[in-house]
Amino acid sequence: MSDVTAPGGTASGSPDSAELVMRAEKLDGEDELAAVRARFALDDDVVYLDGNSLGALPHHVPTRIADVIEREWGRLRIRSWEESGWWSAPERIGDRVGALVGASPGQVVVGDSTSVNVFKALVGAVRMAQAEDPRRIEVLVDAATFPTDGYLAESAARMTGCALHPVAAADMPAEIDHRTAAVLVNHVDYRTGRLNDLAVTTRAAHHWGAHAVWDLCHSAGALPVELDRHRVDFAVGCTYKYLNGGPGAPAYLYIRSDLQERFDSPLPGWNSHAEPFAMEPAYRPGEGITKARVGTPEILSLLALEAALEVWDDPAVTIERVRAKSLALTDFFLECVGALVPEGVVESATPLDHGRRGSQVSLRCAGAAGVMEELIARGVVGDFREPDVLRFGFTPLYTRFSDALRAARVLAEVIG
Numbered sequence: 001m002s003d004v005t006a007p008g009g010t011a012s013g014s015p016d017s018a019e020l021v022m023r024a025e026k027l028d029g030e031d032e033l034a035a036v037r038a039r040f041a042l043d044d045d046v047v048y049l050d051g052n053s054l055g056a057l058p059h060h061v062p063t064r065i066a067d068v069i070e071r072e073w074g075r076l077r078i079r080s081w082e083e084s085g086w087w088s089a090p091e092r093i094g095d096r097v098g099a100l101v102g103a104s105p106g107q108v109v110v111g112d113s114t115s116v117n118v119f120k121a122l123v124g125a126v127r128m129a130q131a132e133d134p135r136r137i138e139v140l141v142d143a144a145t146f147p148t149d150g151y152l153a154e155s156a157a158r159m160t161g162c163a164l165h166p167v168a169a170a171d172m173p174a175e176i177d178h179r180t181a182a183v184l185v186n187h188v189d190y191r192t193g194r195l196n197d198l199a200v201t202t203r204a205a206h207h208w209g210a211h212a213v214w215d216l217c218h219s220a221g222a223l224p225v226e227l228d229r230h231r232v233d234f235a236v237g238c239t240y241k242y243l244n245g246g247p248g249a250p251a252y253l254y255i256r257s258d259l260q261e262r263f264d265s266p267l268p269g270w271n272s273h274a275e276p277f278a279m280e281p282a283y284r285p286g287e288g289i290t291k292a293r294v295g296t297p298e299i300l301s302l303l304a305l306e307a308a309l310e311v312w313d314d315p316a317v318t319i320e321r322v323r324a325k326s327l328a329l330t331d332f333f334l335e336c337v338g339a340l341v342p343e344g345v346v347e348s349a350t351p352l353d354h355g356r357r358g359s360q361v362s363l364r365c366a367g368a369a370g371v372m373e374e375l376i377a378r379g380v381v382g383d384f385r386e387p388d389v390l391r392f393g394f395t396p397l398y399t400r401f402s403d404a405l406r407a408a409r410v411l412a413e414v415i416g
Protein backbone atom coordinates (compact mmCIF):
# COMPACT_ATOMS: atom_id res chain seq x y z
CA MET A 1 0.00 0.00 0.00
CA SER A 2 1.69 3.14 -1.17
CA ASP A 3 -0.17 5.68 0.92
CA VAL A 4 0.44 4.00 4.25
CA THR A 5 3.17 4.56 6.74
CA ALA A 6 5.42 1.95 8.22
CA PRO A 7 6.30 3.45 11.58
CA GLY A 8 8.75 1.91 13.94
CA GLY A 9 12.44 2.13 14.61
CA THR A 10 14.63 3.95 17.00
CA ALA A 11 16.54 5.06 13.94
CA SER A 12 19.32 7.55 14.45
CA GLY A 13 17.90 11.04 14.11
CA SER A 14 14.58 10.09 15.78
CA PRO A 15 13.63 12.60 18.46
CA ASP A 16 14.36 11.21 21.91
CA SER A 17 11.73 10.90 24.56
CA ALA A 18 12.60 14.15 26.34
CA GLU A 19 12.20 16.07 23.13
CA LEU A 20 8.83 14.40 22.51
CA VAL A 21 7.69 15.42 26.00
CA MET A 22 8.62 19.04 25.25
CA ARG A 23 6.87 18.88 21.89
CA ALA A 24 3.70 17.44 23.46
CA GLU A 25 3.71 20.21 26.09
CA LYS A 26 4.17 22.87 23.43
CA LEU A 27 1.42 21.43 21.20
CA ASP A 28 -0.97 21.18 24.17
CA GLY A 29 -0.08 24.73 25.19
CA GLU A 30 -0.91 26.06 21.73
CA ASP A 31 -4.09 23.98 21.29
CA GLU A 32 -7.11 26.23 20.68
CA LEU A 33 -9.44 23.38 21.72
CA ALA A 34 -7.58 22.48 24.92
CA ALA A 35 -10.20 24.03 27.22
CA VAL A 36 -13.01 21.92 25.74
CA ARG A 37 -11.68 18.78 27.48
CA ALA A 38 -12.89 20.11 30.84
CA ARG A 39 -16.47 19.82 29.58
CA PHE A 40 -16.17 16.00 29.50
CA ALA A 41 -16.11 13.33 32.19
CA LEU A 42 -12.64 11.80 31.76
CA ASP A 43 -10.02 10.38 34.11
CA ASP A 44 -6.57 11.88 33.98
CA ASP A 45 -4.92 8.51 34.57
CA VAL A 46 -6.60 6.91 31.53
CA VAL A 47 -5.80 7.73 27.91
CA TYR A 48 -9.15 7.32 26.20
CA LEU A 49 -8.63 6.60 22.50
CA ASP A 50 -11.99 4.94 21.95
CA GLY A 51 -14.21 7.91 21.18
CA ASN A 52 -14.73 6.34 17.76
CA SER A 53 -16.66 3.55 19.47
CA LEU A 54 -18.28 5.51 22.30
CA GLY A 55 -17.72 9.23 22.81
CA ALA A 56 -17.19 10.57 26.33
CA LEU A 57 -19.98 12.06 28.46
CA PRO A 58 -20.26 15.87 28.52
CA HIS A 59 -20.66 16.91 32.19
CA HIS A 60 -23.87 18.86 31.65
CA VAL A 61 -25.86 16.01 30.06
CA PRO A 62 -26.97 14.23 33.29
CA THR A 63 -28.51 17.46 34.65
CA ARG A 64 -30.47 17.96 31.44
CA ILE A 65 -31.64 14.35 31.40
CA ALA A 66 -32.65 14.54 35.06
CA ASP A 67 -34.89 17.48 34.10
CA VAL A 68 -36.36 15.57 31.16
CA ILE A 69 -37.16 12.64 33.43
CA GLU A 70 -38.35 14.47 36.52
CA ARG A 71 -40.16 17.45 35.01
CA GLU A 72 -40.98 16.72 31.38
CA TRP A 73 -41.88 13.07 31.91
CA GLY A 74 -42.60 13.03 35.67
CA ARG A 75 -44.76 16.15 35.92
CA LEU A 76 -45.89 17.13 32.42
CA ARG A 77 -46.31 13.54 31.25
CA ILE A 78 -48.26 13.32 27.93
CA ARG A 79 -48.28 17.14 27.56
CA SER A 80 -44.56 17.03 26.84
CA TRP A 81 -45.08 15.71 23.33
CA GLU A 82 -46.14 19.26 22.46
CA GLU A 83 -45.08 21.49 25.35
CA SER A 84 -41.55 20.12 25.68
CA GLY A 85 -41.05 19.76 21.94
CA TRP A 86 -40.78 15.99 21.98
CA TRP A 87 -42.80 15.41 18.82
CA SER A 88 -40.63 17.65 16.66
CA ALA A 89 -37.31 16.60 18.25
CA PRO A 90 -36.21 14.32 15.36
CA GLU A 91 -36.29 17.18 12.84
CA ARG A 92 -35.06 19.86 15.29
CA ILE A 93 -32.05 17.80 16.35
CA GLY A 94 -31.61 16.69 12.73
CA ASP A 95 -30.92 20.31 11.78
CA ARG A 96 -28.27 20.53 14.50
CA VAL A 97 -26.55 17.39 13.29
CA GLY A 98 -26.97 18.64 9.71
CA ALA A 99 -25.02 21.79 10.52
CA LEU A 100 -22.04 19.57 11.46
CA VAL A 101 -22.14 17.58 8.21
CA GLY A 102 -22.67 20.44 5.77
CA ALA A 103 -26.44 20.07 5.37
CA SER A 104 -28.76 23.07 5.33
CA PRO A 105 -31.96 22.72 7.42
CA GLY A 106 -34.77 20.33 6.56
CA GLN A 107 -32.67 17.46 5.23
CA VAL A 108 -31.67 15.45 8.32
CA VAL A 109 -33.87 13.53 10.72
CA VAL A 110 -32.61 11.81 13.87
CA GLY A 111 -34.02 8.48 14.98
CA ASP A 112 -33.57 4.70 14.76
CA SER A 113 -30.17 3.04 14.49
CA THR A 114 -27.62 3.48 11.72
CA SER A 115 -28.49 -0.03 10.59
CA VAL A 116 -32.16 0.86 10.15
CA ASN A 117 -31.27 4.08 8.36
CA VAL A 118 -28.92 2.25 5.98
CA PHE A 119 -31.89 0.11 5.01
CA LYS A 120 -34.24 3.08 4.52
CA ALA A 121 -31.67 5.01 2.49
CA LEU A 122 -30.53 2.15 0.30
CA VAL A 123 -33.97 0.78 -0.57
CA GLY A 124 -35.16 4.37 -1.10
CA ALA A 125 -32.20 5.08 -3.38
CA VAL A 126 -32.71 1.94 -5.47
CA ARG A 127 -36.45 2.51 -5.79
CA MET A 128 -35.81 6.06 -6.98
CA ALA A 129 -33.19 4.99 -9.53
CA GLN A 130 -35.37 2.17 -10.84
CA ALA A 131 -38.42 4.41 -11.15
CA GLU A 132 -36.42 6.38 -13.72
CA ASP A 133 -34.86 3.37 -15.41
CA PRO A 134 -35.77 -0.20 -14.49
CA ARG A 135 -32.53 -1.48 -16.04
CA ARG A 136 -30.68 -0.26 -12.98
CA ILE A 137 -30.28 -3.59 -11.26
CA GLU A 138 -27.01 -3.42 -9.37
CA VAL A 139 -25.99 -2.17 -5.97
CA LEU A 140 -22.31 -1.57 -5.29
CA VAL A 141 -21.15 -1.82 -1.71
CA ASP A 142 -17.83 -0.89 -0.16
CA ALA A 143 -16.02 -4.25 0.02
CA ALA A 144 -14.40 -3.38 3.37
CA THR A 145 -17.60 -2.06 4.85
CA PHE A 146 -18.60 -2.23 8.48
CA PRO A 147 -20.54 -5.52 8.57
CA THR A 148 -24.01 -4.16 9.30
CA ASP A 149 -23.95 -2.13 6.05
CA GLY A 150 -22.96 -5.23 4.10
CA TYR A 151 -25.68 -7.38 5.63
CA LEU A 152 -28.33 -4.74 4.98
CA ALA A 153 -27.11 -4.07 1.45
CA GLU A 154 -27.48 -7.78 0.67
CA SER A 155 -31.06 -7.75 1.93
CA ALA A 156 -31.92 -4.43 0.25
CA ALA A 157 -30.52 -5.67 -3.07
CA ARG A 158 -32.48 -8.92 -2.83
CA MET A 159 -35.71 -7.05 -2.02
CA THR A 160 -35.33 -4.73 -5.00
CA GLY A 161 -34.29 -7.39 -7.51
CA CYS A 162 -30.70 -6.16 -7.68
CA ALA A 163 -27.37 -7.95 -7.74
CA LEU A 164 -24.94 -6.87 -5.03
CA HIS A 165 -21.31 -6.23 -5.94
CA PRO A 166 -18.69 -5.61 -3.29
CA VAL A 167 -16.10 -3.16 -4.68
CA ALA A 168 -13.08 -1.53 -2.98
CA ALA A 169 -14.10 2.03 -2.11
CA ALA A 170 -11.15 3.44 -4.06
CA ASP A 171 -12.30 1.60 -7.22
CA MET A 172 -15.95 2.52 -6.88
CA PRO A 173 -15.94 5.52 -9.28
CA ALA A 174 -14.57 3.35 -12.09
CA GLU A 175 -16.97 0.47 -11.40
CA ILE A 176 -20.23 2.43 -11.58
CA ASP A 177 -22.08 2.19 -14.90
CA HIS A 178 -25.53 2.39 -16.48
CA ARG A 179 -26.68 -0.72 -14.55
CA THR A 180 -25.89 0.78 -11.15
CA ALA A 181 -28.89 1.85 -9.07
CA ALA A 182 -27.04 2.83 -5.89
CA VAL A 183 -23.68 2.72 -4.16
CA LEU A 184 -23.14 2.39 -0.40
CA VAL A 185 -19.78 3.65 0.83
CA ASN A 186 -18.20 4.42 4.21
CA HIS A 187 -16.73 7.89 4.38
CA VAL A 188 -14.03 6.68 6.77
CA ASP A 189 -13.18 2.98 6.93
CA TYR A 190 -13.76 1.73 10.49
CA ARG A 191 -10.81 -0.65 10.40
CA THR A 192 -8.05 1.27 8.63
CA GLY A 193 -9.16 4.88 9.11
CA ARG A 194 -8.90 5.51 5.37
CA LEU A 195 -10.93 8.54 4.22
CA ASN A 196 -12.75 7.73 0.99
CA ASP A 197 -13.36 10.28 -1.75
CA LEU A 198 -16.91 11.46 -1.27
CA ALA A 199 -16.83 14.10 -4.01
CA VAL A 200 -15.44 11.89 -6.77
CA THR A 201 -17.57 8.82 -5.97
CA THR A 202 -20.77 10.87 -5.69
CA ARG A 203 -20.01 12.60 -8.99
CA ALA A 204 -19.40 9.25 -10.70
CA ALA A 205 -22.71 7.91 -9.37
CA HIS A 206 -24.56 10.94 -10.68
CA HIS A 207 -22.89 10.67 -14.07
CA TRP A 208 -24.63 7.29 -14.50
CA GLY A 209 -27.92 8.30 -12.87
CA ALA A 210 -27.22 6.26 -9.73
CA HIS A 211 -27.61 7.45 -6.13
CA ALA A 212 -24.83 7.63 -3.57
CA VAL A 213 -25.46 6.59 0.04
CA TRP A 214 -22.68 7.51 2.50
CA ASP A 215 -22.10 6.10 5.96
CA LEU A 216 -20.67 8.95 8.03
CA CYS A 217 -20.29 7.08 11.34
CA HIS A 218 -16.53 7.65 11.48
CA SER A 219 -16.41 11.13 9.95
CA ALA A 220 -19.24 13.21 11.43
CA GLY A 221 -17.83 15.39 14.18
CA ALA A 222 -14.25 14.56 13.21
CA LEU A 223 -13.86 16.30 9.85
CA PRO A 224 -15.81 18.52 7.43
CA VAL A 225 -18.29 16.46 5.40
CA GLU A 226 -20.00 19.00 3.07
CA LEU A 227 -23.02 16.95 2.05
CA ASP A 228 -24.81 19.80 0.26
CA ARG A 229 -21.69 21.01 -1.50
CA HIS A 230 -21.10 17.62 -3.10
CA ARG A 231 -24.79 16.99 -3.76
CA VAL A 232 -24.75 13.73 -1.83
CA ASP A 233 -28.07 11.90 -2.25
CA PHE A 234 -28.39 10.06 1.07
CA ALA A 235 -26.22 9.83 4.17
CA VAL A 236 -26.54 8.02 7.48
CA GLY A 237 -24.48 8.00 10.64
CA CYS A 238 -24.45 7.32 14.34
CA THR A 239 -24.23 9.96 17.03
CA TYR A 240 -22.50 8.02 19.81
CA LYS A 241 -18.96 8.37 18.46
CA TYR A 242 -17.53 11.85 17.69
CA LEU A 243 -20.88 13.52 18.47
CA ASN A 244 -20.85 12.12 22.03
CA GLY A 245 -24.58 11.38 22.14
CA GLY A 246 -24.20 8.41 24.50
CA PRO A 247 -24.63 4.64 24.28
CA GLY A 248 -27.39 3.72 21.85
CA ALA A 249 -27.98 7.36 20.89
CA PRO A 250 -30.21 7.52 17.81
CA ALA A 251 -28.70 7.73 14.35
CA TYR A 252 -29.60 10.13 11.54
CA LEU A 253 -30.62 10.08 7.91
CA TYR A 254 -29.94 12.82 5.36
CA ILE A 255 -31.99 13.00 2.19
CA ARG A 256 -31.11 15.84 -0.18
CA SER A 257 -34.05 18.22 -0.34
CA ASP A 258 -34.82 17.82 -4.06
CA LEU A 259 -35.03 14.02 -3.65
CA GLN A 260 -37.45 14.04 -0.73
CA GLU A 261 -40.58 14.29 -2.90
CA ARG A 262 -39.61 11.07 -4.69
CA PHE A 263 -38.40 9.20 -1.58
CA ASP A 264 -40.56 6.09 -1.16
CA SER A 265 -39.77 4.83 2.34
CA PRO A 266 -39.55 1.07 2.82
CA LEU A 267 -40.53 1.63 6.47
CA PRO A 268 -43.56 3.94 6.34
CA GLY A 269 -44.49 4.10 10.02
CA TRP A 270 -47.19 6.28 11.52
CA ASN A 271 -44.72 8.98 12.62
CA SER A 272 -44.04 9.77 8.98
CA HIS A 273 -47.71 9.94 8.01
CA ALA A 274 -49.10 13.25 6.74
CA GLU A 275 -51.58 13.22 9.66
CA PRO A 276 -50.42 10.75 12.29
CA PHE A 277 -53.36 11.40 14.60
CA ALA A 278 -55.92 10.92 11.86
CA MET A 279 -55.10 7.23 12.36
CA GLU A 280 -56.06 6.50 8.77
CA PRO A 281 -55.88 2.94 7.49
CA ALA A 282 -54.06 4.06 4.34
CA TYR A 283 -50.57 5.52 4.35
CA ARG A 284 -50.05 9.07 3.12
CA PRO A 285 -46.47 10.32 3.45
CA GLY A 286 -45.71 13.47 5.41
CA GLU A 287 -43.82 16.40 3.95
CA GLY A 288 -40.08 16.75 3.55
CA ILE A 289 -37.63 14.89 5.75
CA THR A 290 -40.49 13.84 8.08
CA LYS A 291 -41.13 11.14 5.50
CA ALA A 292 -38.04 9.37 6.77
CA ARG A 293 -39.37 8.93 10.31
CA VAL A 294 -40.82 5.57 11.32
CA GLY A 295 -42.20 5.10 14.85
CA THR A 296 -42.11 6.85 18.21
CA PRO A 297 -38.80 8.65 18.74
CA GLU A 298 -36.32 7.56 21.45
CA ILE A 299 -36.97 10.70 23.52
CA LEU A 300 -34.54 10.14 26.41
CA SER A 301 -31.57 9.39 24.20
CA LEU A 302 -32.60 12.00 21.61
CA LEU A 303 -32.61 14.71 24.25
CA ALA A 304 -29.32 13.49 25.70
CA LEU A 305 -27.88 13.89 22.20
CA GLU A 306 -29.37 17.36 21.87
CA ALA A 307 -27.70 18.38 25.11
CA ALA A 308 -24.39 16.80 24.08
CA LEU A 309 -24.41 18.81 20.84
CA GLU A 310 -24.29 22.04 22.88
CA VAL A 311 -20.53 21.53 23.09
CA TRP A 312 -20.48 22.61 19.44
CA ASP A 313 -22.26 25.90 20.21
CA ASP A 314 -19.00 27.36 21.55
CA PRO A 315 -17.65 29.61 18.77
CA ALA A 316 -14.16 28.23 19.50
CA VAL A 317 -15.36 24.75 18.50
CA THR A 318 -15.39 24.70 14.71
CA ILE A 319 -15.16 21.62 12.52
CA GLU A 320 -12.13 23.16 10.78
CA ARG A 321 -10.27 23.42 14.10
CA VAL A 322 -11.34 19.91 15.00
CA ARG A 323 -9.98 18.60 11.70
CA ALA A 324 -6.69 20.49 12.04
CA LYS A 325 -6.19 19.11 15.55
CA SER A 326 -7.18 15.60 14.48
CA LEU A 327 -4.49 15.59 11.80
CA ALA A 328 -1.91 17.08 14.16
CA LEU A 329 -2.74 14.49 16.84
CA THR A 330 -2.57 11.53 14.48
CA ASP A 331 0.66 12.87 12.90
CA PHE A 332 2.20 13.26 16.35
CA PHE A 333 1.08 9.80 17.48
CA LEU A 334 2.57 8.22 14.34
CA GLU A 335 5.79 10.14 14.96
CA CYS A 336 5.95 8.98 18.60
CA VAL A 337 5.29 5.37 17.56
CA GLY A 338 8.02 5.70 14.94
CA ALA A 339 10.46 7.02 17.52
CA LEU A 340 9.64 4.71 20.44
CA VAL A 341 8.49 1.36 19.03
CA PRO A 342 11.21 -0.86 17.55
CA GLU A 343 11.22 -1.03 13.78
CA GLY A 344 9.15 -3.74 12.10
CA VAL A 345 6.94 -4.54 15.10
CA VAL A 346 3.92 -2.52 13.95
CA GLU A 347 2.78 -1.31 10.58
CA SER A 348 0.28 1.47 10.06
CA ALA A 349 -2.83 0.64 8.05
CA THR A 350 -3.86 4.29 8.14
CA PRO A 351 -2.88 6.48 5.18
CA LEU A 352 -0.15 9.04 5.78
CA ASP A 353 -1.72 11.41 3.27
CA HIS A 354 -3.91 13.91 5.15
CA GLY A 355 -6.42 13.84 2.31
CA ARG A 356 -6.99 10.12 2.87
CA ARG A 357 -6.92 9.97 6.68
CA GLY A 358 -9.84 9.98 9.11
CA SER A 359 -9.38 10.63 12.83
CA GLN A 360 -7.84 7.34 13.94
CA VAL A 361 -4.59 5.42 13.66
CA SER A 362 -4.76 1.68 13.05
CA LEU A 363 -1.61 -0.29 13.66
CA ARG A 364 -1.23 -3.88 12.54
CA CYS A 365 0.86 -6.19 14.70
CA ALA A 366 1.21 -9.81 15.69
CA GLY A 367 -0.96 -10.82 18.66
CA ALA A 368 -2.95 -7.59 18.45
CA ALA A 369 -5.84 -8.85 20.60
CA GLY A 370 -3.51 -9.58 23.54
CA VAL A 371 -1.60 -6.35 23.01
CA MET A 372 -4.80 -4.32 23.23
CA GLU A 373 -5.83 -6.16 26.40
CA GLU A 374 -2.50 -5.23 27.97
CA LEU A 375 -2.74 -1.63 26.79
CA ILE A 376 -6.18 -1.32 28.38
CA ALA A 377 -4.85 -2.88 31.60
CA ARG A 378 -2.17 -0.16 31.60
CA GLY A 379 -4.68 2.66 31.05
CA VAL A 380 -4.55 3.15 27.28
CA VAL A 381 -8.01 2.39 25.91
CA GLY A 382 -8.33 1.61 22.22
CA ASP A 383 -9.98 -1.20 20.29
CA PHE A 384 -8.82 -4.45 18.78
CA ARG A 385 -10.35 -5.14 15.38
CA GLU A 386 -10.02 -8.40 13.48
CA PRO A 387 -7.70 -9.75 12.32
CA ASP A 388 -4.65 -7.88 13.64
CA VAL A 389 -5.56 -4.23 14.16
CA LEU A 390 -4.89 -1.98 17.17
CA ARG A 391 -7.28 0.89 16.63
CA PHE A 392 -6.69 4.26 18.31
CA GLY A 393 -9.40 6.90 17.86
CA PHE A 394 -8.46 10.56 18.37
CA THR A 395 -11.36 12.77 19.41
CA PRO A 396 -9.96 16.29 19.11
CA LEU A 397 -12.46 17.78 21.57
CA TYR A 398 -10.85 15.99 24.49
CA THR A 399 -7.63 14.25 23.45
CA ARG A 400 -4.30 15.87 24.33
CA PHE A 401 -0.97 15.58 22.57
CA SER A 402 0.41 14.28 25.85
CA ASP A 403 -2.16 11.45 25.59
CA ALA A 404 -0.83 10.55 22.15
CA LEU A 405 2.73 10.42 23.52
CA ARG A 406 1.71 8.36 26.54
CA ALA A 407 -0.17 5.88 24.34
CA ALA A 408 2.90 5.42 22.13
CA ARG A 409 5.15 5.01 25.16
CA VAL A 410 2.92 2.37 26.76
CA LEU A 411 2.64 0.60 23.41
CA ALA A 412 6.44 0.50 23.22
CA GLU A 413 6.61 -0.95 26.75
CA VAL A 414 4.04 -3.63 25.86
CA ILE A 415 5.49 -4.76 22.54
CA GLY A 416 8.99 -3.35 22.52
Ligand SMILES: Cc1ncc(COP(=O)(O)O)c(C=O)c1O
Binds near residue numbers: 113115116148186190
Ligand atom coordinates in the same frame (compact mmCIF):
# COMPACT_ATOMS: atom_id res chain seq x y z
C1 LIG B 1 -19.43 2.47 9.86
C2 LIG B 1 -20.49 1.95 10.79
N1 LIG B 1 -21.72 1.75 10.29
C3 LIG B 1 -22.70 1.27 11.09
C4 LIG B 1 -22.46 0.99 12.43
C5 LIG B 1 -23.57 0.32 13.22
O1 LIG B 1 -24.46 1.17 13.70
P1 LIG B 1 -25.67 0.74 14.65
O2 LIG B 1 -25.20 -0.38 15.51
O3 LIG B 1 -25.88 1.98 15.45
O4 LIG B 1 -26.81 0.39 13.80
C6 LIG B 1 -21.20 1.24 12.98
C7 LIG B 1 -20.87 1.03 14.41
O5 LIG B 1 -21.42 0.32 15.15
C8 LIG B 1 -20.19 1.71 12.12
O6 LIG B 1 -18.96 1.91 12.58
Ligand SMILES: Nc1c(O)cccc1C(=O)C[C@H](N)C(=O)O
Binds near residue numbers: 052
Ligand atom coordinates in the same frame (compact mmCIF):
# COMPACT_ATOMS: atom_id res chain seq x y z
N1 LIG C 1 -22.04 0.41 18.56
C1 LIG C 1 -21.21 -0.29 19.33
C2 LIG C 1 -21.71 -1.04 20.42
O1 LIG C 1 -23.04 -1.02 20.63
C3 LIG C 1 -20.86 -1.77 21.23
C4 LIG C 1 -19.50 -1.75 20.97
C5 LIG C 1 -18.95 -1.04 19.92
C6 LIG C 1 -19.82 -0.36 19.09
C7 LIG C 1 -19.32 0.38 17.93
O2 LIG C 1 -19.83 1.40 17.62
C8 LIG C 1 -18.22 -0.20 17.16
C9 LIG C 1 -17.82 0.72 16.07
N2 LIG C 1 -18.89 1.00 15.13
C10 LIG C 1 -16.63 0.28 15.28
O3 LIG C 1 -16.26 0.98 14.36
O4 LIG C 1 -16.02 -0.72 15.57
